[in-house]
Amino acid sequence: TLFNYVLRFVKWHFYVRLVGAREITPAESARLFVAGFPLAVTPGKVGEALKALWLSEWSTVSFSRGLPVVLAERFSDGLAVLALSALGVFAIPALWPAFLITLILSLSIAVLSQIRPLALAIMSLLERVPLIGRQIHALRDFYESGRLLLGPRPLLFAVALGTVSWLGEGVGFYLILLGLGLPPSVSVLTDAVFVLAVSTLVGSASTLPGGLGAAEASI
Numbered sequence: 242t243l244f245n246y247v248l249r250f251v252k253w254h255f256y257v258r259l260v261g262a263r264e265i266t267p268a269e270s271a272r273l274f275v276a277g278f279p280l281a282v283t284p285g286k287v288g289e290a291l292k293a294l295w296l297s298e299w300s301t302v303s304f305s306r307g308l309p310v311v312l313a314e315r316f317s318d319g320l321a322v323l324a325l326s327a328l329g330v331f332a333i334p335a336l337w338p339a340f341l342i343t344l345i346l347s348l349s350i351a352v353l354s355q356i357r358p359l360a361l362a363i364m365s366l367l368e369r370v371p372l373i374g375r376q377i378h379a380l381r382d383f384y385e386s387g388r389l390l391l392g393p394r395p396l397l398f399a400v401a402l403g404t405v406s407w408l409g410e411g412v413g414f415y416l417i418l419l420g421l422g423l424p425p426s427v428s429v430l431t432d433a434v435f436v437l438a439v440s441t442l443v444g445s446a447s448t449l450p451g452g453l454g455a456a457e458a459s460i
Contacts, residue, residue: 242413248406250274252317252399256310259395260386262300269299277311285448286315305379309387317396319445320347321403322438325411329435336439343442354391360384411437414460436460 254270265273273295280288293307300307323344330340353359364384368377389395411434423429440459444452 242410244409245406248402248409249314249318252402252406253310253314255395255398256313256390257296259389260302260306260310262296262302262307265296265300273299282450282453284450286445289315303379303382305382306386309383309390312387313390313399315445316347316350316391317399317403318407319442320396320400321407322441323347324400324404325407325434325438326442328431328438330439351391351396354384354388355393357388360388407438407441408434410441411435 250271253274254267257265257270257273273292276295277289277292280286280291283289289311290308293304293311296302296307296310297304323340326340330336364377364380367380368374373380390399412430414437415430415433418429418433419425437460440456441452443459444456447455449455
C-alpha cells in the first residue's frame, strides 16, 4: 500500500508541474498530497477539490486550472484499475458489457477533450448564458488544463504508473489471502488483483464516502 501511494504521489507531482506550478517543491507537493487523504472519505470524494484550492494558494496556478489535476488523478486511476480488472473480466462473461461500456466511455472522454475547436464552440455558446458567461474565463482555464493533462503522452504515463501502483495493492491483498490459508499460486495472485480492482471500481461508482461498504461487500 505504501508502494502504491508513493507512485501515486509521483503522478500527482508530475501533474502539478505540468499545469505550471513549478515553484512547488517536492516537499510542499507531498504535504498537499497527504493532506488530501482525509478528503477521500467525503461523498464522491468531492472534498478533494480542496487540494486545488490549496494549490492555488501556494502557487500562481488558479483554482480553475488546478482542479483538473484532482480530476485527472481520479480518471487515470480509474483507467489503471480498469486495466488490472481485465486480468479476470474476460473469464466472467456477465462482466463484459459493464467493462466494455466503462472503457468506451472513459476513452471517449479522453478523445473528446482533445478536440479543441468543439470545446471552444461549446464555450462560445455558454458565454451567452448570463450566469455561466461571467465565469467563462475560469471555464476556459479549466478546459485548457484538462486538455493538457489528458493528452496522449501524459495520460499514457499516468495510466502506466497507476497500473503499477495499484498492482501493489493487489499483491497486498494476495498476501492477506495467503495468511488466510490459500495456497500460493499465480492463479490466486491474478484472482486477488482482479477482485481488488473490480471492487475498487464498484466502491468509486457507489459515491459512498471512501467507497465504504460497497468495496468491502464486492470483495
